[in-house]
Amino acid sequence: MSTGEDPAQQPIGKHMRTGPLKAGQRVQLTDYKGRKSTITLVEGGQWHTHQGVLDHHRLIGQPEGIVVENSGGYRYQVLRPLLNDYVLSMPRGATVVYPKDSAQIVQVADIFPGAHVLEAGVGSGALSISLLRAVGDAGTLNSYELREEFAEIARGNVEAFFGQPHPGWNIHLGDAAQKPLEIETPGGVDRVVLDMLAPWECLEAVRTVLAPGGVWVSYVASVTQLSRLTEAIRGSGGFTEPEAHETMLRTWHLDGLAVRPDHRMVAHTGFLLSARRLADDQLPLELKKREKVSEPSPEDKQAWPGTAEDAAQLTWDEEGLKTRTVSGKKARRAAATALKHAQAAEEVTPGE
Incomplete structure (x- = not known):
């Protein structure tokens, strides 16, 4: 059914989110136990489980919200999966930024339509999708990633979600501490979002490319990272006092009068640290509360070394922080799956 809107003038990705279900789109199937499965619709395709077979043609051309039976009567x-569902079911190499954190990043960083945003640490592209939706068709997102296989996973996932390449998105391979200095205009970036192991290494790059008043948000997993980055930002003198928080998400059990918190919750995933760029040659105000801060002990200083000699003694990598290392084989497999989904999505015709 036509909406009367010129397909060429539709916002990026709208044709993947509205109208009848089409081949190439992702759909979410929920059974009577609330279990969810996400599949890509294919002409002539079938979805096989131990409970029976569901033909894709029974879904293609139908509206969202239908209830269907497979060959076994289930x-x-x-x-269609919402963004929250999509990012948790898409192919991944690196761990995705959880929806609760992506939502906070978009809000805290004040991502607005038309903004030019710098992102480092693309991972599997979950945060990139949220940032691209926030900047809109007129905005731009420059993403920096060290690992080529991660960049390919992200590219496939983003294109599968929007059904086409986003015109405002560019992925650059390279070190986020150096590469932006080659590509970005000094003071030309509105917002910076970093999701990486050692974001303090990007301090000079961020200070150079971020516009006065611009917001810098970093997503870090551990207290040691949070402490090290905070002291680095304070010591630079070019930013406002950093602010940090984490988000806990607790769902509730709803069954008649049995209304209570669920026994399990998505608790700590990471910290968000934010600060704003001051104008050139300006120093942050001396906040009164800083007078009460005790002098760090030698042990504290060793956790976030302040000199190159001290830093050389610590390894801020996945091994040093005891985080999961993603093998090249797994990343390449995820990239191939993401590319397959992207190719199927690009076959969906806007406006039909």
Whole structure:
């Protein structure tokens, strides 16, 4: 059914989110136990489980919200996955930024339509999708990633979500501490979002490319990273006093009068540290509360070394921080799957 809107003038990705279900789109199937499965619709395709077979042609051309039965009589509720669902089910190499954190990043960083945003640490592209939706068709996002296989996973996931390449998105391979200095205009970036192991290494690059008043948000997993980055920003003198928080998400059990918190929750995933760029040659105000801060002990200083000699004694990498290392084989497999989904999504015709 046509909406009367010129497909060429539609916002990027709208054709993947509205109208009847089409081949190439992702759909989410929910069974009677609330279990969700996400599949890509294919002409002539079938979805096989131990409970039976569901033909894709029974879904293609139908509206969202239908309930269908497979060959074994099992019923499924059919909807397009929301962004929250999509990022948790898409192929991944690096761990994705959880939706609760992506939402906070977009809000805290004040990502606005038309903004030029710098992102470092693309991972699997979950945060990139949220940033691209926030900057809109008129905005731009420059993403920097060290590992080529991660960049390919992200590219496939983003294109599968929007159904096409986003015109405002560019991925650059290289060190985020150096590469932006080659590409970005000094003071030309509105917002900076970093999701990496050692964001303090990008301090000079951020100070150079971020516009006065611009917001810098970093997503870090550990207290030691949070402490080291905070002291680096304070010591630079070019930013406002850093602010940090984390978000806890707790769902509730709803069953008649049995209304209570669920026994399990998404608790700590990471910290968000934010600060704003001051104008050139300006120093932050001396906040009164800083007078009460005790002098760090030698042990504290060793956790976030302040000199190159001290830093050389610590290794701020996945091994040093005891985080999971993603093998090249797994990343390449995820990249191939993401590319397959992107190619299927690009076959969806806008406006039909």
